[in-house]
Amino acid sequence: MEAAMASQNQITNLFEVSMIADALGVPVEFRPRDSYHVSDMTGHGTYDQPVGSWSDDSSLTLCLAETLTEGGGPTQLMQKFTAYLDGDYTPHGIRFDIGIGTSEAISRFNTGHVPATEAGSRLANANGNGALMRIAPLAFALDGQNWRDRRQRITDFTTVTHGHERSIIASCLYVETLRQLLAGQALAEALKQASQLVHQGDFRAEEFAYFDRVLNPDFFATPRDQIRSSGYVIDSLEAAVWCAANAASVQDLILTAANLGEDTDTIAQIAACLYAAGHLDEQAPAQWRKALIQTKQSRRIITDFAQKFGEQ
Numbered sequence: 001m002e003a004a005m006a007s008q009n010q011i012t013n014l015f016e017v018s019m020i021a022d023a024l025g026v027p028v029e030f031r032p033r034d035s036y037h038v039s040d041m042t043g044h045g046t047y048d049q050p051v052g053s054w055s056d057d058s059s060l061t062l063c064l065a066e067t068l069t070e071g072g073g074p075t076q077l078m079q080k081f082t083a084y085l086d087g088d089y090t091p092h093g094i095r096f097d098i099g100i101g102t103s104e105a106i107s108r109f110n111t112g113h114v115p116a117t118e119a120g121s122r123l124a125n126a127n128g129n130g131a132l133m134r135i136a137p138l139a140f141a142l143d144g145q146n147w148r149d150r151r152q153r154i155t156d157f158t159t160v161t162h163g164h165e166r167s168i169i170a171s172c173l174y175v176e177t178l179r180q181l182l183a184g185q186a187l188a189e190a191l192k193q194a195s196q197l198v199h200q201g202d203f204r205a206e207e208f209a210y211f212d213r214v215l216n217p218d219f220f221a222t223p224r225d226q227i228r229s230s231g232y233v234i235d236s237l238e239a240a241v242w243c244a245a246n247a248a249s250v251q252d253l254i255l256t257a258a259n260l261g262e263d264t265d266t267i268a269q270i271a272a273c274l275y276a277a278g279h280l281d282e283q284a285p286a287q288w289r290k291a292l293i294q295t296k297q298s299r300r301i302i303t304d305f306a307q308k309f310g311e312q
């Protein structure tokens with residue numbers, strides 16, 4: 001496959017779309033499906049944050065983007081996650097959201113002095129979407145590496161917070177799908193190519209079985225009531241793929257995801273990365289772009305990342 005490539009503007013746009021998706025989901029996170037309806041970017045709600053506030057999904061993604069720009073590895077990433085706990089990489093200097101798996105891994109790294117790549121729990125019940133929500137920037141930073149090396153890199157950046165094989169497979173599938181989308185493949189083909197690659201990854205067959213549904217060619221046509229939107233990595237990946245597959249526009253994608261209920265911000269953010277990687281020039285609605293909070297730090301991280309990994 002050709003190298004994953006996008007222009008600096010396209011990379012900046014992908015970050016913007018994904019942060020807007022996160023911000024739209026934030027006020028309704030954890031709400032049951034169809035107990036509310038999102039039709040615009042609003043504030044307050046679950047965390048009582050001002051309109052345009054993004055959460056851990058975007059903050060931890062910014063941490064990874066900065067790490068990759070600086071040529072750092074898992075240890076540097078965990079140091080940035082630690083700073084995030086104290087409010088760095090946030091829209092208002094206050095951290096209001098973090099997943100349990102991520103939080104526990106950061107404390108194992110800092111207090112338990114566990115190496116970064118071993119900090120994530122390896123338990124099967126610790127397969128939340130916390131690695132998936134922040135790993136998209138890696139899709140831009142794996143050029144020129146063979147699959148074996150990419151698999152190792154994706155694994156190392158996953159296991160800092162999520163050490164179980166199911167989370168590693170999910171990250172590999174997601175990042176490789178993003179790479180295929182960036183190379184111009186349609187979503188169905190991108191998933192197929194990514195799946196073929198990941199199947200050569202020495203993962204256990206019984207773990208692959210969890211991905212059968214999302215990789216089934218008929219999955220895109222699944223009725224909404226059979227799409228789960230919890231924070232379990234399989235549910236979140238399925239919901240995000242389903243949203244991206246059926247969206248008519250960025251706006252439609254984000255609203256569909258934000259209205260699924262439960263882990264709205266993360267599912268919207270993952271779905272937005274998948275959609276934006278396949279629609280690089282499509283911007284979010286102007287009023288949402290205007291409402292999105294951007295900090296000096298977030299602008300700098302995204303600009304530097306786009307400069308390093310974007311086409312001239």
Ligand SMILES: [Mg+2]
Binds near residue numbers: 265266
């Ligand atoms: Mg969040």
